[in-house]
Amino acid sequence: MTDRALVVVRAGALTTVQDLGRPGHAHLGVPRSGALDAPAAALMNRLVGNPPEAAVLETTLNGCDLRPRSAVTVAVGGAPCPVSVDGRPAPWGAPVHVPAGALLSVGTAVSGVRAYVAVSGGVTVEPVLGSRSTDLLSGLGPPPLTAGTVLPLGKPYGLPARVDVVPQPSPPAELVLRVTPGPRDDWFTAAAWRTFTTHTYRVSSASNRIGLRTEGPALERAIGGELPSEGMVLGAVQVPPDGSPVVFLADHPTTGGYPVIAVVHPKDLPTTAQATPGTPVRFVPTCTPRGRGERRNL
């Protein structure tokens, strides 16, 4: 019998198991979670013959080292980084055969933040509410990997994709995030909206899977006091009392009490996963906040 499992030799700064997440439970306080750079995770799954819902590993900045107990096909993508098998260089962004007992090394990202490691058969830790994703906010799913962790693998689904070239977007030199006005844009002054949409912010090093924090000019409130807690969406741009916008990512809380000035277009969120601290951020409005017709009294 083959022992289909991966042994974690070096866990790296933060390596978690991720799949498509667990949407549909926000009313119970359960974050959606899931791979931050979902297109990269899906592409790596395709390269090893997995369906899109198979669980992969998401690394942060300095990769991880893994030793499969049986021969597997892996693909590493997302943030560009060196890949090796038993010390010999192997291709990034392509299917790689790793013999049983060999050491797969995913190195430090040359640019970007998060690399995705898909393994044929997928990581098959016990699902929680239909997902194997690690949720850092609420602690659902498997804990972040540590050296010595043994991860079970599923049976291979099919043949790895046969490809010559796999185009992948480069990590962003500048984050351009399209935004629509949020439900609480009227809690901010008109000057704050202008500042928000015309100044350049920078990605803060305090960013994580919960939110992309930014540094830049503070946004001034028109309405003081506290907002009663309300439901939050992925991509909501919440503004805490310090005035610096925070873009909610996959592990965001399901309700929150700070006003949401804008909402980022979902297609622009995967690039936030690869934005290193210091990357310039511009919020580009796709419509104006005041006098828009959709806000209605019922």
Added chain:
Amino acid sequence: MRALPVGDRALLVEVSTDEEAQALHADLLRRRAEGSLSVREIVPAARTVLLDGLEDPSRLAAQLSGTRLPSVPPPVAEVVEIAVRYDGPDLADVAELWGVSPEEVARVHASADFRVAFCGFAPGFGYLTGLPARYGVPRRATPRTTVPAGSVGLAGPYTGVYPRSSPGGWQLIGTTDAVLWDHARVPAALLSPGTPVRFVPVDS
């Protein structure tokens, strides 16, 4: 009611009171169950209900404009009884804020009919309404860095039970052995929006 757009796929419907929010939430659940509303998430909160994963939020906003807010329906779920030891570290402070004895805090709290207004903060954490308005208390000036799992706390108009150990600023009046969240259980959450709840005092 006001409908506020939230990106291209969501709508935040705002009402005036928490009773209205609970009534709207129940009505939206009914619409989804009967098939007239297609949406991924229905998230009730203090004064709002968020609908996320809508095909056409503006069409729903138009539909809602033609309806009247129903009254809060009677609870459909069975009452969940939670056994509490009224031995929390803030019991005396709460008694002082209420102007009663600690024993009276327990009696008042255990005789109220609670309902889960909404969840959040952590999986399984419910914001329970049901205490008369005069028993509202502020959060502690300095939050505790660790509140043990099973702590029963008060903040503003709400009562809540911590599903797991976490930092928190609620006034702690008691403890319970009830398991608020167990992902191996179906359903995982003991409390979900709309669940009626009673606290039953037990000896420390």
